[in-house]
Amino acid sequence: MTKTEMADRIASLSSRLSNERSRTATQTDRIQQLQNQLIRKNDSEKELLRLKSLLQTQPGRLQQEQRRVSELEAMVRRQGKAIEKMERAQQMYNISMIKKQHGNIGQAMTKIRSESEGRRAAEDPSLSQELHRAPTPPAPPFAPLFNF
Template identity: 45%
Template structure:
């Protein structure tokens, strides 16, 4: 960039010097033209002032030769001046072309300077954003460390009241693993049930055949397998619901305890045990009420088939 600026400055200086030189040459050319015109006027005046009658033939010849010499020297000077003027004009044209190129280069340089300033501003803004992001990351890391320390302190404080139940609070991952395992088992059993349901109409259609499924023992075995699969699916669904409900209840209980600990509402261990017992009894009664209709329905189905 510095070399480019120095080259532009040098070209501008050359153009200014050439312009000054051209003005000097034009002034010299005009002075020479004036002197030539003056000499022509003097020669014409001398030729008019000559008294041809009073001059001899030799004087007239000498005067004519002198005028011819002056005329030839003036013509040579005129030709030389014309050549010089032509050269100066050509040089002026070249300098004008160079000046146009210089102006174009200056415009391009100005545009490049504007683009460069924009990019520099963008780079500065990006650098400022990167610095701000780094500062925010450091602040977030510090806040995470402080939060982890605070959570450890809370778990230590709560372990005094719950006697190790909160020590199993990181068992969220265990409950999630149990949840995923039960969900996969439920999907597998549903697929098996779908296959058995898909095959059952074929069995019913072929009951009329004499030698294939005429005996009732095979029907009873299939019905018992179906009932076992349904019972297993129902048991797994109930177990999955219970585990999910327990996990949600434990999570809500832990959050409630942490909130009460923050607000300063301390709870005694006896009240905590009593609340846990009541919740377990309530859940057990709900599960029994949920399972009883399905058991009666299964018994009715088996009795009708028998």
């Protein structure tokens, strides 16, 4: 082999080596992109499975919260009845005290009724607000399903 043939051969091999390095770098970049895409798909699949499990537990949690709300409503009704009984007992006590002091039952009843109605009118809106402000179950978090 002559010097020129060897030089040509070296140039040819250098060119092939350079092409192979370039192709290897391109393939490495493509492999990295595919790996990243696979990771994103796996993450989105995990998120889908998590959301699916949340959706499956929602009906049970909803029923549980509805039961709790109905129990609270029943408790409010019982408390309302107890308050009315206490008010009646207080009225009877007040009537007996006024009878002892004044002897005029008509004026005493009017005074007691107006005081009682005033107190009840002041309490009713706040009780209604409390009843309507029943706790609601939290909504499941929303996350994008696919990130490509």
